[in-house]
Amino acid sequence: MTTYQSRQLDALGDPTRRAIIAQLRGGPLPVGRLARRLPVSRPAVSQHLRVLKQARLVTDRSRGTERLYALNPEAFDSLRAYFDEYWSLALAAFKEKVEALPPEENR
Amino acid sequence: MTTYQSRQLDALGDPTRRAIIAQLRGGPLPVGRLARRLPVSRPAVSQHLRVLKQARLVTDRSRGTERLYALNPEAFDSLRAYFDEYWSLALAAFKEKVEALPPEENR
DNA sequence: CCGACTGGTAAGCTATTACTTACCGTTCGT
């Protein structure tokens, strides 16, 4: 029940990080391979990976001298649940009363 | 089938815009009322609303002298579908072969 | 009409952030 959603959405709000995620869709990759496929330097990739890791969107494990990064299914599941819970409620209400008037004067 | 997902994720990658969305969960609101509930100025809210509108996350209609902003259910639905389609595939694969080896040498 | 309200836009400042190069520690093969 952690409140990682903000951090996750912030992390997803960058094109390069989304590109990293797109690459990781194919399976775990070491940092160097990841950097070679992207138009930025390896340190930049490392920094993005740190953000993604803090948001729990990726996990890492070291294998020999290299470090494998992979998508974290649980985080994406929780994010999807967040969408369902948080927004579907409000949206379902909207679809019924589309012509709803705004709430009365508060503040 | 439009490719608004990037723009939507970029738009959601800002706390103030998420706060705006949170306010709009309760129903449509005019800009001024929205600004009064947030710790930023009205022009700032206007600028955020422009971004949210370009991402199709909100819709607006004018009523008299004021302009009502509301969440756009379709956009949130499509974004949720994006999550399901785009990520669930990769993640389902992961859950089966958790100990999968990384792909062979390509590039 | 005219004054008061609405909200969008312009211009400019500040702060954040994404990027680079340079450096360092770790791990493995020979």
Place this chain on the structure above:
DNA sequence: ACGAACGGTAAGTAATAGCTTACCAGTCGG
């Protein structure tokens, strides 16, 4: 044990993005 490759971190720069104040246009009520 040494050399090479891996990748994380530090420091500095440049671009971006969010914010503010000031201004302007449209709409409604008197």
